[in-house]
Amino acid sequence: xxxxxxxxxxxxxxxxxxxxxxxxxxxxxxxxxxxxxxxxxxxxxxxxxxxxxxxxxxxxxxxxxxxxxxxxxxxxxxxxxxxxxxxxxxxxxxxxxxxxxxxxxxxxxxxxxxxxxxxxxxxxxxxxxxxxxxxxxxxxxxxxxxxxxxxxxxxxxxxxxxxxxxxxxxxxxxxxxxxxxxxxxxx
Amino acid sequence: xxxxxxxxxxxxxxxxxxxxxxxxxxxxxxxxxxxxxxxxxxxxxxxxxxxxxxxxxxxxxxxxxxxxxxxxxxxxxxxxxxxxxxxxxxxxxxxxxxxxxxxxxxxxxxxxxxxxxxxxxxxxxxxxxxxxxxxxxxxxxxxxxxxxxxxxxxxxxxxxxxxxxxxxxxxxxxxxxxxxxxxxxxx
DNA sequence: AATATTAGTCAACATGGCTGACGTATCGCA
DNA sequence: TGCGATACGTCAGCCATGTTGACTAATATT
Numbered sequence: 001x002x003x004x005x006x007x008x009x010x011x012x013x014x015x016x017x018x019x020x021x022x023x024x025x026x027x028x029x030x031x032x033x034x035x036x037x038x039x040x041x042x043x044x045x046x047x048x049x050x051x052x053x054x055x056x057x058x059x060x061x062x063x064x065x066x067x068x069x070x071x072x073x074x075x076x077x078x079x080x081x082x083x084x085x086x087x088x089x090x091x092x093x094x095x096x097x098x099x100x101x102x103x104x105x106x107x108x109x110x111x112x113x114x115x116x117x118x119x120x121x122x123x124x125x126x127x128x129x130x131x132x133x134x135x136x137x138x139x140x141x142x143x144x145x146x147x148x149x150x151x152x153x154x155x156x157x158x159x160x161x162x163x164x165x166x167x168x169x170x171x172x173x174x175x176x177x178x179x180x181x182x183x184x185x186x187x
Numbered sequence: 188x189x190x191x192x193x194x195x196x197x198x199x200x201x202x203x204x205x206x207x208x209x210x211x212x213x214x215x216x217x218x219x220x221x222x223x224x225x226x227x228x229x230x231x232x233x234x235x236x237x238x239x240x241x242x243x244x245x246x247x248x249x250x251x252x253x254x255x256x257x258x259x260x261x262x263x264x265x266x267x268x269x270x271x272x273x274x275x276x277x278x279x280x281x282x283x284x285x286x287x288x289x290x291x292x293x294x295x296x297x298x299x300x301x302x303x304x305x306x307x308x309x310x311x312x313x314x315x316x317x318x319x320x321x322x323x324x325x326x327x328x329x330x331x332x333x334x335x336x337x338x339x340x341x342x343x344x345x346x347x348x349x350x351x352x353x354x355x356x357x358x359x360x361x362x363x364x365x366x367x368x369x370x371x372x373x374x
Numbered sequence: 375a376a377t378a379t380t381a382g383t384c385a386a387c388a389t390g391g392c393t394g395a396c397g398t399a400t401c402g403c404a
Numbered sequence: 405t406g407c408g409a410t411a412c413g414t415c416a417g418c419c420a421t422g423t424t425g426a427c428t429a430a431t432a433t434t
Contacts, residue, residue, distance in 0.1 A: 014314075015310075016348070017317075017325075018309075018310045018313050018314060018317075019245065019306075019310075020329070020348075021313045021317075021325075021328070021329070022219075022241075022306065022309050022310070022313065023245075023344060024328075024329060024332040024333065024336065025215075025216060025219055025332070026238075027332075027336045027337065027340045027341075027344075028212075028332040028333075028335040028336045029212060029216045030259070030337075031335055031336050031337045031340075032212055032335055034337075046388090046389055046390070047389090047390085048389080048390060048391085051213075054209075058206065058210075063411080063412095064411070064412060064413095065410090065411065065412085072217070073390085073391070073392090074391080074392065074393085075411095075412075075413080076391095076392080076393085076413095076414080076415095077390065077391055077392075079412085079413065079414075080389095080390075081390085083413090096411095099400080099401070099410095099411080100399080100400060100401085101399065101400050101401070101410070101411045101412070102400095102411065102412085103411085103412070119206075119209065122205075122209050123202075123205045123206075123209070125335055126205050126208045126209065126335070127201075127205060128334060129331050129332075129333075129334030129335045130204075130205075130208070130331065130334075132330075132334050133327065133330035133331045133333075133334055134327075134330070136323070136327055137326065137327030137328075137330040137331055138204075138208075138327065138331060139324065139327060140320065140321075140323055140324030140325065140326060140327020140328050140330075140331075141208070141211075141324075141327050141328045141330075141331035141332070142207070142208070142211060143319075143320035143321075143324040143327075143328075144316050144317065144320045144324055144325060144327075144328035145211040145212070145214075145215040145316075145328070146211065146215075146316075146320075147315060147316025147317075147319050147320055148215040148218055148219055148312055148313070148316045149211070149214045149215045149218050150214065150217075150218045150221075153214045153218075154214075157210060157214075161203070161207075232420095233419090233420050233421070234420085234421085235420075235421060235422090250380085250381095251380075251381065251382095252379090252380065252381080260421085260422070260423090261422075261423065261424085262380095262381075262382080263382095263383085263384095263422090263423080263424090264421065264422055264423080266381090266382070266383080267420090267421080268420095268421085270382095283380095286379090286380080286431075286432070287430080287431060287432090288379070288380040288381065288429095288430060288431050288432075289380065289381085290380085290381070375434100376433100376434085377432100377433080377434080378431100378432080378433070378434095379430100379431080379432070379433090380429100380430085380431080380432095381428100381429085381430085381431100382427105382428080382429080382430105383426100383427085383428080383429105384425105384426085384427085384428105385424105385425090385426090386423100386424085386425090387422105387423075387424085388421100388422080388423075389420100389421090389422075389423095390419105390420095390421095390422105391418105391419085391420080391421100392417100392418075392419075392420100393416105393417090393418080393419105394415105394416090394417095395414100395415085395416090396413105396414085396415085397412100397413080397414080397415105398411100398412085398413080399410100399411085399412085399413105400409100400410080400411080400412105401408105401409080401410075401411095402407100402408095402409085402410095403406100403407090403408090403409100404405100404406095404407090404408100
């Protein structure tokens, strides 16, 4: 019953530590989505719209099928939100040059503005958390989450954003992103 | 255009870094819930059932209103899943001694077994991620997520599990948890 | 005795997942 | 050249889980 700092009942500690991690994920994720959700609700959109806008903004010229791989939802589910985003002028479609069956998606100016407004709240939240936790903590945060993710997702985003942490080319205006995506996904 | 390791276009780096964080949350959270979701689907339950079971298991003797504060859903939503869990024998209810209006919730043996089965998949995932990332990374992970959470949630879980990382009393069989919760929440 | 708190219930609605089925244009290859 | 595979669209319906609003009942508190 007497216990010491080091290793007293490691199983209990371990259990408690793991449950803490699980709960942190739950609480943090909810908070992470709360502000965008509020903004989206104002304009009659939902979280699904944010996801689509986010990744189209991230990968301009992305195709429908690439977006489906990222989101892991059915094309019917995606179609529902995407057609609203198209109708209401947040997203534009052009046919693929190389492959005319493809629909290349990009944000319009309006879409980009909304994306900024939504993602800004999340960026701010992360920036504050990073600032108060410190650079080393950020590395740890990334390492743990990377360990939790699906390896195939991790693979993909690393192909798409190679060594972003030590990126060599900056301030390019990015007309190249579209070609990049096609090349890097190899499809 | 020439660039250096240190501080070349810090705004670009910062933007990229923050977006990486956002994406990690998205991908990791999805993976984190995927295995429990699969198990739940087998028995006709959903993620909402897992949440209820999880927190009832975590805080045996919790009341409905305390659970509502944790989950932040309406009582109607909770009632739907809770009544299924009661009917199917995963959760038991007893009236509060001090306040007869309260319903104190606990897991039955069946409920505890399901909770274990579900949470085990998440524990395993975290354990693997922790192991490969290292102890320091875990501290960083926690610091960042704590910075993202709602401060009031953070407050509450710290009142409920004071200094769990350096817990002094171990291996108590926990008949005391119920009283603890009531006392610590002060309600 | 009046008021506040805790919980339960009924009804209706929205979002965003899902399956299944079917249609069309285009590409690539045998 | 023509045919199968691929990329995308669409219609219809189901389910889980969130929401609001209205109302009841039991119990506690002041």
